[in-house]
Amino acid sequence: MEALKDILATCEEIAFDLNFTRAKEWKSQDDNRVIVGYMPIYFPREIIHAANGMTVGILGGGDRKMIIKGDAYYQSYICHIPRSIMELALDGHFDSFDGFIFPSICDVIRNLSGTFQILGKGKFVKYMDYPQNFVANIGGEFYENELQNVLDEVYKINHVKVTPEKLNHSIKLFNKNRELLRKIYDIRQEFPWRLTAADVYHIVRAGYMIPVEEHNQILEDVVYHISQDINEPLDNIRVVVMGAFCEQPPVGLIKTIELAGCYVVEDDFLLGARWIQKDIQEIKAGGTLLSSISYAFLNNSTYSSSLYDAEDPKERRLLELIKTRKVDGIIFAAPSFCDPALLDHPILQKACEVNNVRYISFLFSENTGQFKVIKEQIGTFSDSIKLWE
Amino acid sequence: MSKEVVSKEKSMIIQKEMIASLSKELSNVKKTGKKVVYTFVPGNISELIRAFDMLPVYPEINALQSGMRKKSEKFIRDAEKMGHSEDVCTYVKCDVGMMINGNVGSGGDVVPPPDLLLLSYTGCFTFMKWFETLKRLYPEVPVAMLHTPYQAGHKITPEMTDYMVKQLKTEVIPKMEKVSGNKYDENKLKEILRKTSITEDLIMKIFDTTKNIPSPIDAYFAGVYYIGPINNGFRGTQEAVDYYQMLYKEILERVEKGLGPITPEGVMEEEKFRLVIEGPPNWTHFREFWKLFYDLGAVIVASSYTKVGGVYDNGFRVDPEKPLESLANYCMNCYTNLNLEQRVELLSDCITKYHADGFMVNSIKSCNSFSAGQLMIMRQLEEKLEIPVGFIESDLVDPRYFSYSNIKNRLESFFQMLEQRKLYSDK
Numbered sequence: 001m002e003a004l005k006d007i008l009a010t011c012e013e014i015a016f017d018l019n020f021t022r023a024k025e026w027k028s029q030d031d032n033r034v035i036v037g038y039m040p041i042y043f044p045r046e047i048i049h050a051a052n053g054m055t056v057g058i059l060g061g062g063d064r065k066m067i068i069k070g071d072a073y074y075q076s077y078i079c080h081i082p083r084s085i086m087e088l089a090l091d092g093h094f095d096s097f098d099g100f101i102f103p104s105i106c107d108v109i110r111n112l113s114g115t116f117q118i119l120g121k122g123k124f125v126k127y128m129d130y131p132q133n134f135v136a137n138i139g140g141e142f143y144e145n146e147l148q149n150v151l152d153e154v155y156k157i158n159h160v161k162v163t164p165e166k167l168n169h170s171i172k173l174f175n176k177n178r179e180l181l182r183k184i185y186d187i188r189q190e191f192p193w194r195l196t197a198a199d200v201y202h203i204v205r206a207g208y209m210i211p212v213e214e215h216n217q218i219l220e221d222v223v224y225h226i227s228q229d230i231n232e233p234l235d236n237i238r239v240v241v242m243g244a245f246c247e248q249p250p251v252g253l254i255k256t257i258e259l260a261g262c263y264v265v266e267d268d269f270l271l272g273a274r275w276i277q278k279d280i281q282e283i284k285a286g287g288t289l290l291s292s293i294s295y296a297f298l299n300n301s302t303y304s305s306s307l308y309d310a311e312d313p314k315e316r317r318l319l320e321l322i323k324t325r326k327v328d329g330i331i332f333a334a335p336s337f338c339d340p341a342l343l344d345h346p347i348l349q350k351a352c353e354v355n356n357v358r359y360i361s362f363l364f365s366e367n368t369g370q371f372k373v374i375k376e377q378i379g380t381f382s383d384s385i386k387l388w389e
Numbered sequence: 390m391s392k393e394v395v396s397k398e399k400s401m402i403i404q405k406e407m408i409a410s411l412s413k414e415l416s417n418v419k420k421t422g423k424k425v426v427y428t429f430v431p432g433n434i435s436e437l438i439r440a441f442d443m444l445p446v447y448p449e450i451n452a453l454q455s456g457m458r459k460k461s462e463k464f465i466r467d468a469e470k471m472g473h474s475e476d477v478c479t480y481v482k483c484d485v486g487m488m489i490n491g492n493v494g495s496g497g498d499v500v501p502p503p504d505l506l507l508l509s510y511t512g513c514f515t516f517m518k519w520f521e522t523l524k525r526l527y528p529e530v531p532v533a534m535l536h537t538p539y540q541a542g543h544k545i546t547p548e549m550t551d552y553m554v555k556q557l558k559t560e561v562i563p564k565m566e567k568v569s570g571n572k573y574d575e576n577k578l579k580e581i582l583r584k585t586s587i588t589e590d591l592i593m594k595i596f597d598t599t600k601n602i603p604s605p606i607d608a609y610f611a612g613v614y615y616i617g618p619i620n621n622g623f624r625g626t627q628e629a630v631d632y633y634q635m636l637y638k639e640i641l642e643r644v645e646k647g648l649g650p651i652t653p654e655g656v657m658e659e660e661k662f663r664l665v666i667e668g669p670p671n672w673t674h675f676r677e678f679w680k681l682f683y684d685l686g687a688v689i690v691a692s693s694y695t696k697v698g699g700v701y702d703n704g705f706r707v708d709p710e711k712p713l714e715s716l717a718n719y720c721m722n723c724y725t726n727l728n729l730e731q732r733v734e735l736l737s738d739c740i741t742k743y744h745a746d747g748f749m750v751n752s753i754k755s756c757n758s759f760s761a762g763q764l765m766i767m768r769q770l771e772e773k774l775e776i777p778v779g780f781i782e783s784d785l786v787d788p789r790y791f792s793y794s795n796i797k798n799r800l801e802s803f804f805q806m807l808e809q810r811k812l813y814s815d816k
């Protein structure tokens with residue numbers, strides 16, 4: 001088994017490979033393989049896997065891609081991620097991608113799908129309308145139909161038919177993936193000093209870029225290493241970071257949070273990887289091909305700014321999370337101009353106030369480079385909590 | 390401008406009366422017991438609300454009226470004090486601010502609280518966040534979610550319609566029955582939709598009159614008044630039919646006389662430029678904004694904004710014999726529910742059909758539903774039609790983002806460019 005530091009170095013390298021080298025290599029090994037890029041937040045990668053494909057997360061250029069052309073597509077008061085995705089697209093980073101999926105999370109991503117359609121990117125561009133009705137024969141049926149449309153597009157490219165057996169195999173692999181991720185978060189909840197938040201970020205993000213089989217191996221190894229008594233605890237408070245589910249914070253920001261005295265024990269940075277909170281069941285005899293995937297979305301999704309929540313308010317779920325993760329406070333960190341995240345914050349913050357949960361909030365952009373002010377803010381926040389405790 | 394004093398057209402008087410009567414009905418709900426449904430302009434199924442004898446309220450319209458009455462800045466600031474970010478949709482903040490300041494509407498009456506929040510989630514994600522916010526302000530009020538699938542694939546598929554009809558049957562109608570105490574009456578809905586269909590036809594005819602040179606109407610600045618009744622709860626009413634018939638008659642008279650559009654300062658005498666505009670207007674400085682155009686002889690011959698509450702250009706009309714399918718398809722066919730390619734096609738058709746000289750975007754700082762993608766639309770139209778394109782920025786109801794001099798400078802340069810192009814093509 002590789003040493004932890006080597007695994008972490010590999011993950012960091014893969015996570016930010018904006019040329020998607022590993023995915024492209026994987027594709028080149030077999031003519032029938034396809035690569036499908038998907039934007040935040042969530043897509044059931046199992047179905048593409050079962051169709052001999054690989055989904056690759058398109059998470060923007062972060063602070064590693066200079067924006068030259070992308071700004072000509074978006075006004076200054078629109079968040080940063082669509083312009084960096086455009087920059088990557090126009091510079092040919094996605095050239096061997098077969099298709100693109102734009103999950104329905106906001107108007108910016110929705111209209112970005114239109115831009116990709118107009119520019120004729122890939123062999124298909126699919127805007128995935130996730131149902132906001134969670135009844136099986138209404139929203140569920142609609143969702144299955146949306147997913148089937150994606151499979152039909154992939155079929156047109158590689159003529160691979162997804163069978164229940166193939167899909168069950170893929171479901172197992174991704175269940176394993178989510179289980180291992182849960183384990184890492186659970187171990188970190190007890191022993192956050194064994195792995196930094198930035199390391200966790202790299203590990204999870206690497207999974208957006210490589211085959212799930214490889215990622216599962218990495219995760220198994222990480223779980224092994226962090227199950228050992230490594231590193232020394234610091235006098236840090238424990239926080240959850242919320243609001244960064246789409247445009248990703250620069251890693252410098254995640255590091256700053258920890259350097260300023262906080263262990264990040266829960267976050268929504270790469271929420272899609274952990275979106276489904278329980279194992280997806282194998283397809284039952286008599287069930288439709290996509291029924292299990294659909295059931296999981298309707299019943300076992302995490303809460304999110306992009307899902308209608310009247311029946312199970314998100315503040316209730318956040319408070320529950322605070323209890324389970326035993327956190328001392330919340331950091332609301334949202335991308336500038338992000339309507340979905342920012343319109344949730346007053347609701348969530350009010351719940352914090354009513355329940356005496358301390359919080360702090362600030363805005364970022366994926367290419368933010370200066371963290372001095374944020375560090376001071378967070379430092380004061382963590383000190384104040386330490387003094388109160 | 391013609392020096393004659395602007396006398397109110399009959400249609401304007403009817404429209405005022407209609408809006409006043411709705412406000413009155415709303416202020417009397419305590420006495421009459423009528424139930425109140427808050428909903429949105431895009432995906433505005435007020436026919437169904439009326440079929441249950443309930444009254445609609447549109448928080449967006451309250452917000453725009455607050456903007457026009459110069460009240461929005463305080464409302465927005467108050468919402469920001471409550472924790473709302475500077476970066477988000479100002480309609481939401483204006484509405485929240487209005488609510489915490491007593492919910493007093495444009496007529497000076499208190500807008501009654503909702504009995505039902507009808508979240509017709511069409512063409513804009515912020516709607517969902519908006520009603521999640523309202524749900525916290527009115528915790529006892531039920532929300533009926535009607536998710537409108539986006540026309541991403543360039544068309545409305547049977548599965549999309551089916552999904553919406555099922556939601557209407559299992560989510561929206563049962564909640565409306567419960568709140569109103571009335572049973573769903575399909576025949577009543579069909580009857581209402583018959584009038585909608587007539588109104589939709591009339592609206593299309595009215596906006597089609599801009600084919601004339603000079604155009605008898607301004608399809609943006611005056612257009613927003615024309616769509617007022619149909620957007621503000623009068624879909625499917627006899628009043629709306631009467632209003633649009635009267636308006637159409639008046640406009641035809643103008644066409645016959647070769648008259649240009651009516652502006653707040655009289656009839657526009659010389660039509661120098663014909664434009665198509667994309668994006669909502671600014672409401673806080675609406676008159677000044679309009680004046681910048683008519684002073685320079687620019688008339689708007691088509692606008693996307695007047696299509697947010699429904700697009701009829703492509704032949705869509707409700708079919709009273711298929712009431713729920715019609716409501717579903719109507720929602721899916723609203724402007725911001727069209728994909729970017731469809732928007733480009735629609736605007737391109739307008740530019741050609743109404744002989745526009747230029748295309749202009751008014752980009753709204755806080756409206757992602759319109760703004761994200763507008764630069765792409767501009768590029769596409771410029772390439773496709775080789776038409777001059779212009780770009781200005783403002784906000785809907787946040788006066789802090791309205792810069793008169795910036796807009797004026799940009800418009801002047803744009804009109805100079807159009808002028809030169811005209812001279813060149815004349816030669």
Ligand code: SF4
Pocket residue numbers: 079080081082105106107108109246247335337338339340341
């Ligand atoms: S950062 Fe927010 S506003 Fe921007 S694309 Fe993502 S969800 Fe949409």
Ligand code: SF4
Pocket residue numbers: 449478479480481513514515516755756757758759785
């Ligand atoms: S974002 Fe635009 S369309 Fe959506 S509610 Fe705000 S103003 Fe209306």
